[in-house]
Amino acid sequence: MSSTQPPAAGVGPPLQTSPAVGPPTSADASLREKTSPGVGPPLWLLLELTYRCPLHCVFCYNPTEFARTGAELGTNDWLRVLREARALGAVQLGLSGGEPLVRDDLETIVAEAHTLGFYSNLITSGIGMTEARIGALKRAGLDHIQLSFQDSTREMNDFLSSTRTFELKSKVAALIRAHDYPMVLNVVLHRLNIDHVGEILEMAETMGAQYVELANTQYYGWAWLNRAQLLPSRAQLERAESLTQRFRERVAGKMQIYFVVPDYFETRPKPCMSGLGSVFLAVAPDGTAMPCHAARMLPGLELPNVRSADVRSIWYDSSAFNRFRGDAWMKEPCRSCPEKHKDFGGCRCQAYLLTGDMDNADPVCDLSPHHHLVTEAVARAAAGGAAGPLREQPLVFRDHRTSIPVVPGAAGRR
Amino acid sequence: MSEVAVSARPVIAKGLRLQWEAAQEAHVLLYPEGMVKLNSSAGAILSRCDGVRTVADIIADLERSYGMTGLAQDVQAFVVLALEKRWLELVA
Numbered sequence: 001m002s003s004t005q006p007p008a009a010g011v012g013p014p015l016q017t018s019p020a021v022g023p024p025t026s027a028d029a030s031l032r033e034k035t036s037p038g039v040g041p042p043l044w045l046l047l048e049l050t051y052r053c054p055l056h057c058v059f060c061y062n063p064t065e066f067a068r069t070g071a072e073l074g075t076n077d078w079l080r081v082l083r084e085a086r087a088l089g090a091v092q093l094g095l096s097g098g099e100p101l102v103r104d105d106l107e108t109i110v111a112e113a114h115t116l117g118f119y120s121n122l123i124t125s126g127i128g129m130t131e132a133r134i135g136a137l138k139r140a141g142l143d144h145i146q147l148s149f150q151d152s153t154r155e156m157n158d159f160l161s162s163t164r165t166f167e168l169k170s171k172v173a174a175l176i177r178a179h180d181y182p183m184v185l186n187v188v189l190h191r192l193n194i195d196h197v198g199e200i201l202e203m204a205e206t207m208g209a210q211y212v213e214l215a216n217t218q219y220y221g222w223a224w225l226n227r228a229q230l231l232p233s234r235a236q237l238e239r240a241e242s243l244t245q246r247f248r249e250r251v252a253g254k255m256q257i258y259f260v261v262p263d264y265f266e267t268r269p270k271p272c273m274s275g276l277g278s279v280f281l282a283v284a285p286d287g288t289a290m291p292c293h294a295a296r297m298l299p300g301l302e303l304p305n306v307r308s309a310d311v312r313s314i315w316y317d318s319s320a321f322n323r324f325r326g327d328a329w330m331k332e333p334c335r336s337c338p339e340k341h342k343d344f345g346g347c348r349c350q351a352y353l354l355t356g357d358m359d360n361a362d363p364v365c366d367l368s369p370h371h372h373l374v375t376e377a378v379a380r381a382a383a384g385g386a387a388g389p390l391r392e393q394p395l396v397f398r399d400h401r402t403s404i405p406v407v408p409g410a411a412g413r414r
Numbered sequence: 415m416s417e418v419a420v421s422a423r424p425v426i427a428k429g430l431r432l433q434w435e436a437a438q439e440a441h442v443l444l445y446p447e448g449m450v451k452l453n454s455s456a457g458a459i460l461s462r463c464d465g466v467r468t469v470a471d472i473i474a475d476l477e478r479s480y481g482m483t484g485l486a487q488d489v490q491a492f493v494v495l496a497l498e499k500r501w502l503e504l505v506a
Binding site for chain 2: 041043088089091092094117119121143144146180181182184211
């Protein structure tokens with residue numbers, strides 16, 4: 001996950017159950033794992049502390065109408081959300097945005113999270129990180145930092161984020177290492193930088209990165225607007241994957257590299273958020289509670305707000321969080337599909353953006369009658385030739401001035 | 415890695431955190447952006463990996479706590495697995 005894109009493959013937190021190891025369990029039946037029926041707790045809480053950001057990334061998943069959303073929650077509201085969510089069993093905490101470092105109460109929020117027993121992950125572009133702040137965050141109990149990076153060449157980095165940030169990020173990477181955090185780098189890949197994946201990996205190695213997530217762009221928000229420019233060709237993708245594999249073999253044991261394939265090139269959808277309302281709860285800067293980062297776009301979903309409702313009633317009782325629980329909402333071909341409990345019909349936002357109906361199967365699935373919308377986009381990307389700079393349609397940089405609502409199907413028609 | 419010495423002192427790896435979660439009625443192992451929900455035996459073993467106790471101490475403690483014998487092989491196998499998964503590291 002990065003501040004600019006949803007979690008890897010949109011699946012939310014990796015949640016596993018450890019393998020059984022025998023005797024101690026069988027010796028004591030009272031210690032057996034219990035499976036609770038019905039709705040489980042919101043194990044993963046994401047606080048999007050602000051939509052403010054010094055960058056202007058063309059692939060940002062933040063809502064394109066972000067400038068029209070209401071005032072940010074105050075410190076006490078965030079602390080209350082933390083307490084209420086923790087009481088329900090939330091334990092993994094993402095602190096994101098926008099750029100969370102623009103809030104000067106970040107340290108206060110981290111300290112409360114630590115006291116409550118959250119495992120806290122700061123997801124940052126690194127802009128605003130200083131020796132003093134990282135020291136304060138460490139003392140407050142911050143568990144983890146993920147640094148996002150746009151590209152390895154400063155020119156491309158500055159172009160894609162509309163600001164000169166490369167050197168600063170290198171400095172932040174050094175600060176992260178110096179404060180004894182694992183150095184985790186997230187790079188969002190797309191048509192304009194995917195051919196640089198070799199240089200990106202070399203840079204990551206130079207910076208002492210232990211984990212690198214090469215996350216292909218997912219098409220929501222600003223990335224949706226810019227899809228025609230950002231979707232790579234299959235040839236680009238395959239080259240990048242094989243290059244990554246060779247690099248992975250060379251640095252085995254030193255660096256771990258994750259390559260997240262863009263779902264447009266798949267034939268089955270991602271199990272988005274492990275099903276909406278299953279484990280993931282996001283709170284937007286204005287207090288809107290959402291079952292996924294992008295849910296604000298879904299029509300008719302009455303999203304509750306933490307200013308007027310407590311987290312328990314939001315999670316268990318609100319119509320928005322119950323809307324996609326179970327499978328009664330599904331249409332064919334999902335409803336009768338044997339894989340419906342594996343992928344939950346895929347991504348609701350993608351179904352809405354591409355087909356205009358959020359209850360449809362995610363058209364990434366080749367069983368969807370709308371799958372051609374995805375394959376056509378991929379075919380157009382292949383026909384576009386080698387990756388180049390701007391062509392006939394300009395990239396739209398994330399900015400207050402360009403902030404507008406997204407229209408379903410718009411990226412496909414442009 | 416296929417074996418671990420009984421004199422080794424395993425500890426939860428740096429950056430990871432083991433804690434009891436009442437809502438899940440389980441120990442969980444928390445790591446960057448993820449977690450593993452542990453079954454009770456895994457939780458019982460990992461909660462004893464404090465970097466002070468040796469593998470032999472842990473085996474003896476578990477056998478005492480659960481009134482059992484012959485746990486050595488299972489415990490060692492799990493410690494090996496947890497080292498491979500980088501949930502545990504050994505104190506030098």
